[in-house]
Amino acid sequence: MARMYDWLLGGVENYAADRQECQKLLQIAPSSKILARNNRAFLQRVVRVLAQDYGVHQFVDHGSGLPTQDNVHQIAQRIEPQARVVYVDNDPSVLAHGRAALEENDNTVVLNADMRDTDRIFEHPEVQHLIDFSQPVAALFVSVLHCLPDEDRPGEVIRRVAQRLSPGSFLVVCQLVSHRADVRDRVTELMRVATHDSWGRVREEHEVRAYLDGLEIIEPGLVDVTQWRPDKRAAAKAGDEEWVEWGGVARL
Numbered sequence: 684m685a686r687m688y689d690w691l692l693g694g695v696e697n698y699a700a701d702r703q704e705c706q707k708l709l710q711i712a713p714s715s716k717i718l719a720r721n722n723r724a725f726l727q728r729v730v731r732v733l734a735q736d737y738g739v740h741q742f743v744d745h746g747s748g749l750p751t752q753d754n755v756h757q758i759a760q761r762i763e764p765q766a767r768v769v770y771v772d773n774d775p776s777v778l779a780h781g782r783a784a785l786e787e788n789d790n791t792v793v794l795n796a797d798m799r800d801t802d803r804i805f806e807h808p809e810v811q812h813l814i815d816f817s818q819p820v821a822a823l824f825v826s827v828l829h830c831l832p833d834e835d836r837p838g839e840v841i842r843r844v845a846q847r848l849s850p851g852s853f854l855v856v857c858q859l860v861s862h863r864a865d866v867r868d869r870v871t872e873l874m875r876v877a878t879h880d881s882w883g884r885v886r887e888e889h890e891v892r893a894y895l896d897g898l899e900i901i902e903p904g905l906v907d908v909t910q911w912r913p914d915k916r917a918a919a920k921a922g923d924e925e926w927v928e929w930g931g932v933a934r935l
Contacts, residue, residue: 684830684878686776689748693720696776704877711869714925722857722928725908726825729855729932730758732912733821739853740766741820743810745798745844746827747772755823756791765790767813771804773797798827799835801843819851826928828858828894831883838894845898850935853901856894857908857930859885866925888929898933905931 686701708715733739740763744755747770759766767790772778782793792809804810814820822844828837837858845854861867871884892905903911908928 684748684774684874684882704873707873707877708870711866711873718859718926718928721909722826725857725911725928726755726823726855727753727758728912728914729823729825730755730821731762733853733855733932734759734762734766737819737853739819739821741768741814741818742766742823743769743771743804743814743820743844744823744825745771745804746824746830747793748774756788760790767791769794769804769810769814771796771798798824799831799840801840801847805844805847816847817849819853820848821853821855822848823855825855825857826859828856828891829883829885830881833883835883837883838896841894845935848935852935854895854898854933854935855930856891856933857928858891859926860888860891860929861885861926862887863925870926885926891929895931895933898935901932901934903931905929 686696686698689696689701730742733742740759742755742759747755755770756766756768759768770791770793772793773796778793778795790813792813794804794807794810796803796807798804805816824841828840831837831840841854841856848854859870861870867885867887871882874882888905895905906929908930911931
């Protein structure tokens with residue numbers, strides 16, 4: 684998944700097999716490249732807004748993916764040089780590239796862990812050393828929850844993380860959704876085969892809304908991520924007749 688996403692973003696850390704699966708994906712949903720770039724822009728806006736407007740200087744990025752331009756720590760540390768970031772991923776490519784890229788940054792950690800393993804992540808010595816959980820933290824789940832099958836209960840993962848965070852913390856959540864059953868089914872089956880059953884499914888808006896039940900959703904609510912506090916750079920149309928990244932930010 685990380686290498687496919689890298690290719691969709693225009694990166695070079697991917698293999699022929701990844702590119703082949705991406706071409707199949709584009710046949711089902713031609714807007715996939717635009718969607719990936721709009722999603723990345725959403726991540727960058729969210730981090731900037733939380734650091735600049737809400738004073739959040741600690742981030743835990745679940746399923747962070749391969750390093751690319753303007754990562755979470757780069758955005759946050761431009762605003763607050765001492766901002767601290769934990770990247771969590773279980774993909775060997777992500778770990779190798781991430782650790783090499785962040786070798787000289789003392790306020791970042793790349794953790795080899797499954798994003799479902801909340802106890803391991805939050806109790807890991809490196810995380811405990813870096814993050815002060817008595818202070819606000821932003822927990823990021825950006826374009827990763829569709830990687831979790833229903834039996835792993837993505838909503839339960841979100842709730843476990845929420846229970847670990849102090850008041851004033853934030854949860855950032857978005858995932859692939861579509862109102863078209865054919866798109867949901869065809870993309871889900873393609874990714875299930877491509878990842879050897881290491882994937883979840885494309886869902887519907889009401890399912891993502893349920894992840895954040897009972898939490899305060901900050902403005903502008905749960906939306907197509909291109910509509911979440913857009914900046915002056917207009918987002919390209921992502922083909923909402925197919926699918927969108929849909930979500931937002933909740934405050935504890």
